[in-house]
Amino acid sequence: MTDLSVPPSVAxxxxxxxxxxxxxxxxxxxxxxxxxxxxxxxGFTAIGDHITVAASEEITLRISGPFGEGLSVDDDNLVxxxxxxxxxxxxxxxxxxxxxxxxLPVSSGIGGGSADAAATLQALNRLWDVxxxxxxxxxxxxxxxxxxxxxxxxxxxxxxxxxxxxxxxxPLPDLGILLVNPGLAVSTPQVFKARxxxxxxxxxxxxxxxGKALCEFLALQQNDLQAPSIELAxxxxxxxxxxxxxxxxxxxxxxxxxxxxxxxxxDEAAAVAxxxxxxxxxxxxxxxxxxxxx
Numbered sequence: 001m002t003d004l005s006v007p008p009s010v011a012x013x014x015x016x017x018x019x020x021x022x023x024x025x026x027x028x029x030x031x032x033x034x035x036x037x038x039x040x041x042x043g044f045t046a047i048g049d050h051i052t053v054a055a056s057e058e059i060t061l062r063i064s065g066p067f068g069e070g071l072s073v074d075d076d077n078l079v080x081x082x083x084x085x086x087x088x089x090x091x092x093x094x095x096x097x098x099x100x101x102x103x104l105p106v107s108s109g110i111g112g113g114s115a116d117a118a119a120t121l122q123a124l125n126r127l128w129d130v131x132x133x134x135x136x137x138x139x140x141x142x143x144x145x146x147x148x149x150x151x152x153x154x155x156x157x158x159x160x161x162x163x164x165x166x167x168x169x170x171p172l173p174d175l176g177i178l179l180v181n182p183g184l185a186v187s188t189p190q191v192f193k194a195r196x197x198x199x200x201x202x203x204x205x206x207x208x209x210x211g212k213a214l215c216e217f218l219a220l221q222q223n224d225l226q227a228p229s230i231e232l233a234x235x236x237x238x239x240x241x242x243x244x245x246x247x248x249x250x251x252x253x254x255x256x257x258x259x260x261x262x263x264x265x266x267d268e269a270a271a272v273a274x275x276x277x278x279x280x281x282x283x284x285x286x287x288x289x290x291x292x293x294x
Contacts, residue, residue, distance in 0.1 A: 013127050017049040017119035018154045018293055019104055019179070020111030020147060021255045021262055024221035026200035027192075028160075035162045036192055038146070041205060041221075043172050044154045047179070047290040049112060050101035051079070051119035053127045058095035059083045065102035070185075078144055082117040083124055085140055090130040098123075105286050107185035109229075109256030114147035115154075122152065138164075147256075156294050158205050171294030173211040175250075176271030180243060180278065181260040181286040182235045191257040194228035215250040215264055222253075229258040236261065242282070246274040260286075 022040045029037040049065070061073050061080055071077060079100055086092070098120060104112040118141060125132045132140075134152070141148030146163030158167040203221065208214045230236045236259050243252035243263040248270040252263045265271045271289035279287050 012052060012054045013123045014050060014052045015119040015123045016154075017051055017112075017115035017151070018044040018046070019048045019290075020044055020115060020151060021177070021179075022109070022223060023218055023253075025223045025225060025256065026203070026221070027195065027224040028202060029199050031162070037161055038159065038163070039200070039202060040159045041156075041169070041207075041218075042150055042159050043156050044151075044293045045177060045179070045290040046293060047103065047288055049103050049116050049119070051116060051123050052099040052101070053120070053123040054097045055127065056095045056097040059087070059098070060095070061098045061100065063100045063102055065100070067102040067105055068100070070106040071100075071102060078113045078117040079120045082120040082140075082144055082148075085143065086121055086124055086130075086132065086137075087128075089136070089140055090128070090132055092128050092130055094128065096124055096127060105181045105183075105185070105260065107187070108181050108260040109186065109254065109258045110179065110260045111147045111151055111256070114145045115151045117141065117144045118148050118151035118154070121148075138166075154293065156207065156292070169205070170207040172207060172292045173209065173214050174267070175211045175214070175292065176265035176268040177290050177292065178243065178246075178249075178263040178265065178271045178274050178278075179255075179260055179286075179288045179290060180239050180263070182233075182239050182282075183284055183286060184233055184235070184259055186229055186233050186258045188257040190232060191225050191228050194231055195225060196228070200224055211250070211264070211266060218251055218253070218264075223255075225257045226254040229254055233259050235259070239285070242278060246277060248274060
């Protein structure tokens, strides 16, 4: 039997924690336990945070990067929670020195914390060599947050239920993306509390082959959390208006509960040009051109 207290032989492992975009997000119901049921087409981008783990006797966390100061190193940190939960589930008694390079804004609707937790689970599963299956990691991930299971895959997917139902989808067309955050965090629980109106009905979902067709399909959908998010943070409406007015922007929408919005363009070069245009007017906003993974 393997002694799970013996330090691993692998020196260091790094995992990209890709930013997640909710291309549409429908709230389809609410369970008796209070959790909302969602239906979302999710894509992942080349930009993201970065998790590095190395052998250590104890679990420690160091946070760096442009948004590192917005996070605390305590028990509430999802990276810490992911490490401790995995160790508990597999009976591992060693530790790990974890470094989080925080490149994404905090509480911004693009899955930063969830992606970080997912990357931590993947990295430690390899570092510790404990052989946790994808199903086990997803089960652990769901205890950490609704977005963690889909972030474990980091591939285009349809996410339903409370995050436990994940349907793999075809890769997204090669489009340019512009992510824009006006520099504020939005509370997801408050957004759900502010949401009003009926629940959305399920829709048939397939990924069109062309960027034009995808944008036409997405234009028929919506983010059910966009209106309550704007109610709580009116500047989101200004971001969306600015994005939609940029040359070449085919679609603009809020991701998740915000406050990050995205614009879709024909290619990344167009997104870069749009980034230059918007940066000249809003130097205090976080603006990042990127593209879909897959």
